[in-house]
Amino acid sequence: MKILVALKQVPDTETKIKVAADGRSLDGGDVKWITSPYDEYALEEALRLKETAAAEVTAVSVGGDKAKDILRNALALGADQAVLVKSAETGDPLAVARTLAAFAEGKGFDLILLGNKGFGGDNASVGPMLAELLGVAQANVVTKLELAEGRFKAEREGDADSEVLEGSLPAVVTAQRGLNEPRYANLKGIMAAKKKTIEEVDAAPVAPAVTTVTLALPPSRPEGRKLEGDAAAQAAALLGLLRDEAKVL
Amino acid sequence: MILVFCETKDGKIRKPSLEALSEARKLADAAGKGLGALFVGATSAGAEEAAQYGADVIVKIEDPSLAAYSSDGYAQAIADAVKAKGATALLAAATSCGRDVAPRAAARLGAGYASDITGLAMEEGRLLVTRPVYAGKALATTRFETPVQVATTRPNVFSLAPCAKAGTVETLPAPGGGFLAVVKEILTKGAGHVDIAEADVIVAGGRGMKDGANFKLLEELAEALGGVVGASRAAVDAGWGLPHSMQIGQTGKVVSPTLYIACGISGAIQHVAGMSGSKVIVAINKDPEAPIFKLATYGIVGDLFEVVPELTKAARALAK
Numbered sequence: 024m025k026i027l028v029a030l031k032q033v034p035d036t037e038t039k040i041k042v043a044a045d046g047r048s049l050d051g052g053d054v055k056w057i058t059s060p061y062d063e064y065a066l067e068e069a070l071r072l073k074e075t076a077a078a079e080v081t082a083v084s085v086g087g088d089k090a091k092d093i094l095r096n097a098l099a100l101g102a103d104q105a106v107l108v109k110s111a112e113t114g115d116p117l118a119v120a121r122t123l124a125a126f127a128e129g130k131g132f133d134l135i136l137l138g139n140k141g142f143g144g145d146n147a148s149v150g151p152m153l154a155e156l157l158g159v160a161q162a163n164v165v166t167k168l169e170l171a172e173g174r175f176k177a178e179r180e181g182d183a184d185s186e187v188l189e190g191s192l193p194a195v196v197t198a199q200r201g202l203n204e205p206r207y208a209n210l211k212g213i214m215a216a217k218k219k220t221i222e223e224v225d226a227a228p229v230a231p232a233v234t235t236v237t238l239a240l241p242p243s244r245p246e247g248r249k250l251e252g253d254a255a256a257q258a259a260a261l262l263g264l265l266r267d268e269a270k271v272l
Numbered sequence: 273m274i275l276v277f278c279e280t281k282d283g284k285i286r287k288p289s290l291e292a293l294s295e296a297r298k299l300a301d302a303a304g305k306g307l308g309a310l311f312v313g314a315t316s317a318g319a320e321e322a323a324q325y326g327a328d329v330i331v332k333i334e335d336p337s338l339a340a341y342s343s344d345g346y347a348q349a350i351a352d353a354v355k356a357k358g359a360t361a362l363l364a365a366a367t368s369c370g371r372d373v374a375p376r377a378a379a380r381l382g383a384g385y386a387s388d389i390t391g392l393a394m395e396e397g398r399l400l401v402t403r404p405v406y407a408g409k410a411l412a413t414t415r416f417e418t419p420v421q422v423a424t425t426r427p428n429v430f431s432l433a434p435c436a437k438a439g440t441v442e443t444l445p446a447p448g449g450g451f452l453a454v455v456k457e458i459l460t461k462g463a464g465h466v467d468i469a470e471a472d473v474i475v476a477g478g479r480g481m482k483d484g485a486n487f488k489l490l491e492e493l494a495e496a497l498g499g500v501v502g503a504s505r506a507a508v509d510a511g512w513g514l515p516h517s518m519q520i521g522q523t524g525k526v527v528s529p530t531l532y533i534a535c536g537i538s539g540a541i542q543h544v545a546g547m548s549g550s551k552v553i554v555a556i557n558k559d560p561e562a563p564i565f566k567l568a569t570y571g572i573v574g575d576l577f578e579v580v581p582e583l584t585k586a587a588r589a590l591a592k
Contacts, residue, residue, distance in 0.1 A: 036522045036542045040409040049406070060523050114405075114412070116385060117378065142522065144412075145405050146387040148375030151343060155379035160452035161343045163372050175453075180517060181368040182467035184460050186341070190453025200516050200523065230417070232384030237413045238405070241548060247555075247568040257572045258582035261554065262590055264570055269552045271473075271531045272497070272590065 024078040026069045027132040031059040031141040032090045047235045058093040061138025064198035067205040070101045098216035099208035110226035117232040120152035139164045139197040150197035160190035166201040275308045275359040283317040288365030288427040295430040297326030303394045312349045314339035323439025335446030345451035347376035366424035378422035388426045407522035407545035428528040466500045473499025474529045480536020484512025489580045496587035504543045521546035535576045539564030
């Protein structure tokens with residue numbers, strides 16, 4: 024079985040976002056870059072399948088040179104090979120999906136795993152777009168995955184419920200927290216990964232379907248009001264304000 | 273034409289879909305376009321309600337093969353409808369279903385896509401949307417470069433605007449089955465379970481709750497206020513047995529309720545990312561220096577184990 028895991032490099036979740044001088048992109052200066060947390064579940068699932076079902080795991084990332092860090096980490100964790108598809112960050116999910124589809128097309132992957140969303144554009148859309156472009160099944164926001172001969176069964180998180188869906192392989196599956204518990208790289212893996220090469224290919228140019236015009240910080244909230252008195256007095260004051268001033272009750 | 277993919281539940285249109293319809297009506301009026309409401313399924317009971325929210329045309333794609341949801345089947349039906357109606361914009365609500373099917377339909381149409389939008393305009397026939405990025409830590413304004421444009425609207429952001437229109441019913445052919453992946457079963461997590469993304473009132477607890485059992489206090493307050501309970505990542509990770517589906521924050525759900533009551537939550541940037549879109553924020557925390565107070569509309573410096581029961585009592589009295 025051949026598995027492709029698509030990884031995205033994103034700012035650490037604790038990062039304060041700063042807008043670059045161009046007014047429409049992220050100032051990456053002080054940013055610590057990590058593998059998108061949901062992609063970690065995708066990679067872990069692939070590695071487990073490698074151990075239990077003799078799968079071959081390829082990690083891929085669409086991005087610039089610094090994305091090699093997360094690919095190196097994937098190799099340290101146990102991915103068989105890693106490929107960087109060199110492309111400028113566009114913030115356009117369709118462009119990323121087209122680039123990934125062009126890479127995956129014809130390579131015989133049975134399963135493509137990725138996080139249900141990356142932290143950046145937050146569109147949660149590369150998975151379903153990739154599935155459509157490749158003409159294969161999709162299962163999104165998955166918390167449980169079982170594979171059988173040419174088929175899969177997945178549990179996905181809905182708005183208030185969960186859904187069990189069944190479909191045919193090949194498929195694109197996007198991971199949600201709960202799917203597994205990602206492992207950490209050990210020293211042996213880290214040393215071994217240093218000896219492996221990360222293949223680099225250039226992405227074919229893709230016309231953007233959407234462009235970011237401006238990026239701005241959210242408006243700051245007006246100074247709030249602290250409520251005084253004992254617990255009962257604070258409670259009474261709060262409910263009064265919620266009803267009469269904020270008018271939300 | 274602007275087309276809105278509408279979801280129904282129990283023979284009624286879901287509220288996030290009505291919000292999308294309401295906003296689409298404004299957009300259609302401003303751009304001088306027609307508005308279509310699209311229904312896909314085995315039946316479209318409840319579809320007529322779309323006329324009350326401004327649909328000029330109600331487009332139905334009905335077939336037994338569409339009884340169970342399938343991403344590829346529904347995406348095909350939606351893309352077919354967009355083409356048949358010559359629609360230039362397709363909107364859906366950013367629900368579990370909308371976020372699953374809309375990007376797939378967009379890829380099928382070669383259309384630009386933007387998820388979870390909180391602002392919507394049209395400029396020279398193209399959508400211009402505002403949306404939170406980096407989990408709400410920044411706002412992006414995005415322009416579409418494609419002739420057809422697809423976007424999902426964040427629940428609880430756009431207000432309902434009833435506006436009666438003709439609502440002429442039209443039926444289109446269904447894709448015909450043989451779908452790649454189909455929902456076989458829905459696992460219900462218990463009656464009355466409400467999605468926190470749609471809730472108007474959220475009472476959330478953090479590490480200051482000290483134990484999962486203490487969330488009972490928050491449930492009582494939530495019940496008195498007609499809301500639901502959420503949690504910070506710290507509380508979910510603490511091993512108190514709280515499910516991830518309750519988690520609000522960058523690695524959890526992003527919520528936009530009318531009222532958000534943060535109990536024992538310090539206000540880490542990761543959590544704030546998920547709730548800063550709340551209209552009114554109340555913070556209850558013992559630590560007067562907790563960063564959550566910088567965000568709060570109303571702050572209570574105090575012991576939540578004293579304040580929350582008093583609030584519940586007062587809220588129950590108010591409800592009577």
